[in-house]
Amino acid sequence: MPLVKLIIYQLRNISEATLTFNPKINMIVGANGSGKTSILEAIYFLGLGRSFRSHLTSRVISYDHKAFTLYAEIHNGNLTIPIGLQKSQNGETQLKINGAHATKLAILTQYLPVQLITPESYTLLTGSPKNRRAFLDWGVFYHDQLFYNNWARIKRLLKQRNAALKQCKTYNELQVWDNELCLLSDEISAQRQAYFDRLIPLINTTVADFLPDVSITSHFFCGWDKKNKSLQEYLTDNFYRDKQLGYTSSGPQKADVRFKINGIPVSDVLSRGHLKLFVYALRLAQGLFLNSFNNKQCVFLIDDFSSELDQSKQQLLAKHILNSDAQVFITVIEKNSIETLFGQERTVFHVEHGKITVE
Ligand SMILES: Nc1ncnc2c1ncn2[C@@H]1O[C@H](COP(=O)(O)OP(=O)(O)OP(=O)(O)O)[C@@H](O)[C@H]1O
Ligand SMILES: [Mg+2]
Known part of the structure; x- marks a missing residue:
């Protein structure tokens, strides 16, 4: 169930973006503060109805705007499922799936099972x-x-x-x-x-x-x-x-x-890098499980792919990610560092001050 299209309005520093995604590997490249993680945040919202960075939706809405809006298309077999989500400063949520209004955000999880890995992911093991x-x-x-x-x-x-x-x-x-x-x-x-x-x-x-x-x-x-x-x-x-x-x-x-x-x-x-690898192993295992026993495809959001992993571990990880057959969104500051790891079946997005272009 890949996410094939996403339109973002007024989310963080992205005022408007229309993105067509690769069903496999999507690399999101840009300098610090350009808006890479904000793209992952938008996708995470579609999967879980909330942010992974802020409890307050108002922080996610672009400054001086009343709401952010996302339109997405998800492929499920031969079907394309359109999803619209709007979150307003006043706390209101509008959710439309397949043209019909939905009341519970929890329903989103059925359409886009999202697994997130960030540089802080090791806290899964060190935290509460x-x-x-x-x-x-x-x-x-x-x-x-x-x-x-x-x-x-x-x-x-x-x-x-x-x-x-x-x-x-x-x-x-x-x-x-x-x-x-x-x-x-x-x-x-x-x-x-x-x-x-x-x-x-x-x-x-x-x-x-x-x-x-x-x-x-x-x-x-x-x-x-x-x-x-x-x-x-x-x-x-x-x-x-x-x-x-x-x-x-x-x-x-x-x-x-x-x-x-x-x-x-x-x-x-374990060291920090090894803890992070273990978290990858846990999340990859969940993706494999979903695929083998529940016939669903997981979407991996990987923020700052290279952080804390040496070249050989990055190679190993890329191999497992490719084998998992899942759709993946990877953010990275320098494309060169990972370009060769993921083969040719990929799309590269460049982000600059919230503006996104395809390579
Ligand atoms: N509500 C908001 N409205 C407008 N801009 C915002 C808002 N919240 C954060 N920003 C800005 O959005 C930008 C994008 O941040 P983001 O975290 O997506 O960058 P990034 O490319 O992931 O950077 P890094 O490589 O440092 O992780 C930042 O410059 C931030 O200051
Ligand atoms: Mg970031």
Whole structure:
């Protein structure tokens, strides 16, 4: 499902651009501050309905404008799906897919599964479990159609439970929430575990090529120690502590995926460049999974391709990216540094002060 066409209006320093993309490799070349990452930001908006750089949409809209607008065409088999998205300063969103108004931005994910790699991507491994849950859930969401409803339901339930937790005096008052919470938690954990179990062999194959000298083990933590106690027991036993904290401290909202070398977290062992390669391996594995089991094509957005990787690793990475058959958008400051890595089936865009030209 490649993105074949994109029209951008008033996004960051891009006032207007009409871009026809290559179904395989797209290189976006330009000096610092020219607008390269802003193109990726526009594509990310089409995939996930939000930015990866700013929580505030108003920051993304060009200065002195009221809204940014994106028109896109996505190929799906023989079909071309038009998508229009407008985000305004006043918080309004207009979304049109195939000519019909859509109310939920989450629906966008069905059309353009986007995987992003930036120079900060190593924080997936060094940062909080929240990012790793998002990584895992991205894959489960595509793999298991029932997951999204469970996930949305449990988010609402936890909100209600946490509000009740602050008000109530005894645990019994919470039991009404916890019966459903425990059932849903088991379901979500099983869905996450099933996906992760199937993803691990794909991760291992790529890692064996990227980091042949290390042996990394992968482990899914469901959010409570199952071997020790059931979630129901944790919820009952932690009642006074959770009440003090003001939130529920055990459950699927605390899930994590952990990667270790000789029992030590990878973040404490690997160099920055190697951490980044490992993140590439994780995201490539998700792309391969989507392709092999769900028959969908992932779109990779790679910001600042060359950063922190030596020439041989860049070559290896380019080989894997080409093999994945996915559509790729790569930003780079100097084209020469990567030109030879990606073969001839590519389109090069030059960006200068928000103006984009094709080579
Ligand atoms: N809301 C906005 N309106 C107009 N211009 C903006 C806005 N927000 C940021 N900019 C400008 O847009 C430009 C594009 O930034 P972008 O991050 O896309 O550049 P880049 O080519 O990726 O640079 P680098 O190589 O340094 O990463 C910057 O010069 C920035 O100052
Ligand atoms: Mg940039």
